[in-house]
Amino acid sequence: xxxxxxxxxxxxxxxxxxITGFSLTTSDGEQKFCCAGxxxxxxxxxxxxxxPTITPLLTTKK
Numbered sequence: 001x002x003x004x005x006x007x008x009x010x011x012x013x014x015x016x017x018x019i020t021g022f023s024l025t026t027s028d029g030e031q032k033f034c035c036a037g038x039x040x041x042x043x044x045x046x047x048x049x050x051x052p053t054i055t056p057l058l059t060t061k062k
Contacts, residue, residue: 010034012042 007016015034022033024042033039 008032010038012038 010033011031017032022039024031
């Protein structure tokens with residue numbers, strides 16, 4: 001079992017990244033976030049640093 005302490009922290013707020021899919025590729029590399037809110041706020045604050053590639057939130061198989 002993985003503890004919250006062992007998980008990568010959110011780039012914006014520092015909370016453990018529990019859910020995959022909230023990441024953004026920037027000029028500094030891939031940034032991971034705990035939720036869509038942190039990802040959106042990071043994009044607003046770092047418009048010049050963010051590249052337009054966003055990892056899909058969820059993928060569904062049909």
